[in-house]
Amino acid sequence: MTATGTAPAPPSRGGRWIRQWDPENETFWKETGEKVARRNLLFSVLSEHIGFSVWTMWSVLVLFMGPEYGLTPADKFMLTSMVTLVGAVVRVPYTFAVAIFGGRNWTIISASLLLVPSVAAFLVMEPGTSFSTFLLVGLLAGVGGGNFASSMTNINAFFPLKKKGWALGLNAGGGNIGVPVIQLAALAIIGASGGPRVLLGIYIPLIVVAAVLAALFMDNLENVKNDTGAAKDAARDGHTWIMAVLYIGTFGSFIGYSFAFGQVLTNQFGRTPLQAAYVTFIGPLLGSLIRPLGGWLADRWGGARITLYNYVAMGAATAVLIAASMQKSLVLFTVAFVVLFVLTGLGNGSTFKMIPGIFQAKAQAQGLTGEAAAAYGRRLSGASMGLIGAVGALGGVGINLAFRQSFLSYGSGTGAFVAFLAYYAVCFAVTWAVYLRRSAARSQATTAAEAKPQLSYAEV
Template sequence: MTGPGTAPAPPSRGGRWIQHWDPENETFWKETGEKVARRNLYFSVLSEHIGFSVWTLWSVLVLFMGPEYGLTPADKFMLTSMVTLVGAVVRVPYTFAVAVFGGRNWTIVSAGMLLIPTVAAFTVMEPGTSFSTFLLVGLLAGVGGGNFASSMTNINAFFPLRKKGWALGLNAGGGNIGVPVIQLAALAIIGAGGGPRVLLGVYIPLIVVAAVLAALFMDNLENVKNDTGAAKDAARDAHTWIMSLLYIGTFGSFIGYSFAFGQVLQNQFGRTPLEAAYVTFIGPLLGSLIRPLGGWLADRYGGAKISLWNYVAMGVATAVLIGASMEKSLALFTAAFVVLFVLSGLGNGSTFKMIPGIFQNKALAKGLQGEAAAAYGRRLSGASMGLIGAVGALGGVGINLAFRQSFLSYGSGTGAFVAFLAFYVVCFAVTWAVYLRRTASRVPAASTASEAKPQLSYAEV
């Protein structure tokens, strides 16, 4: 029989399957679990990182595609919109794939699948290729967006509750940094006089390396199961969809602007591919690095409060962008856009941190206590995160479509920024009305416990 501090039992299904996994047991964690969990985390981050790079590949490739490719600015925004859409949609099945195939097995498969869009892009990337062909190949790159969902689900199972925040934060941040890394790689290649096929040629072997390392060093956990009941319960809960809206405002902004920033600089300010590449990576890089700070601030002051004021700051930055766009001030426009990236990253951390607290509060309102309340919160928050992550990514689709329409109608991105400002106002209003307004109404001291119980306070979530 396997003791609490012994190594995992021998595989039961062939391959690298671990039967016994009890990270909450401190003896097991210190003697065996932590080493195994960290090893799986590092190689999961590598695969997810490259997945993000492939997902945002076309935000870079369109910078290489000059007039000889025959694509209009509207065509390019449509192309990046569809890539973002596929990446958002596939997050849902990817969330469940870990339990079906095993975390290691699915990491190998999902990493290997990145070869398809990368090799396809390498094949068709030349003037004379039709827009429909570029669109089809671009859609394939959307699979890179799904790696985030499966990686987060897998790593969540390896770590104890007291370590999940650090592990998931590192996992998410390491993946997000794939966006500025591929943009930096493009900057180096453009600066050296290389073309888009050089960039693609760099990533093809990296994808193979990620899949091979996952096969050699990662593990599957026997006890990871899909809870379809929890997914249905989460889908029926209004907070799942409210938080999806708020996450559209943060992560949707981050991924949407990551795809669009370089194109806006080219189309509105006449920047060359090299000039655009010099600055496009800065915003996604800072937005990725600051995400853990958003979570830390939410831990200390409450996610709802941080998110509320973050939307205020995003609104102010967007108003500055509108002014800079109308005045054609490149320096102010670039600075404000980078600030908006930083704020989107900060908001990613604070909004995602709200989710477990919201469902924990709901458990307490139901009269649950102790481990029962914690179990309820974990079950619903875990299931809702997959849906919220998928819907949030759809914000990137909206941003690129808004830019497309704005350039078609006005010849600049100003109209799109006005729409984004209005959306951030909506996010502010929803955050205040749902998660902060109720704290102002106190239950009278003479009220009974049963009368007081429905008065939920989300200010500290």
């Protein structure tokens, strides 16, 4: 472990590169690291927040699109599904981008790219525009979904293991809250009889501000750059894909429901766009705010345990949703949906806390200690987060497609909720079998770990 307790050499204004970074060194962390890490976290949250707003703007733009736009409910679900799909796919290259360009540099670039879908939507948002044009412009909004992957990979490298749950939860929660914020903005604009271009006109200058602030106040870490091989190593590790399955259940649910909630209320319960907008923001807002709590609970009691219990609660909330949907009870349906949103937020925090803990445990099982173990964990967990985030976001695609098919087949979302309940049961079983069942932990241990039978993933 590096013994220094002094600050790294100040980065030059031309590049803002930090060449020495050792957050596991408590002296370094207290004297220098924490202040720098928190500053980067703040402006990372801002950029990611606006990215989420741009990514999910079509969840509210479709509420503006009345009969004069000529789109069916199936068209709108297809539109939001494709936006979600692009947002998931671009998370993979965005993960590599941090290692290629540096965290600060890529934040500037990725924030600036948000201007493309925002300006394009501003230009075409009017009756008479073809569905194919809306679909093409909607696909551009998917770049906003990539900001999450690069931001989480970057911030993961700034914080020590014992702070990662809180830091990653705050980073992701601050980004996720971009969903209800744009929905609240849409509510205000609809209520004031404004049009969708007013909403887009608000966000375009905010994007410029986020890019400028990232340029002025963020830093690049030298030890993260030029490690593109980490993503390849993470892709070969089975835990990356196991955690991706679990993250589909939490974040996939969060982003999928964020896109679909308003449409379900209008199509199944006959709510007007304004009536739907009054409640659609509540679930994403609470789910975003509680995500850091999920990370904190995981820091204290273990991410695997919190994730397991959270899936039990998600299953119960979904069962209530099925009953409310069949009984056509709007009040019960809305309350249960909001509760489910809250649980997705908790699960988002706990699952992402598990990732660095898993790779730290693997490092120790291989006989690594101190900074060597921490470096191994940072390297693979940072790379895997982007891949896990990409696959997890695909869950949002599945949710919107499931709703589309359910409405086409049954005229309601009940069939989709039954499928979601089954998936949460699978996630519960996977969490228990891989990370909490004692025999599973032993079977995955390496030869080096056999001398340490107490090693378990239950504490991750």
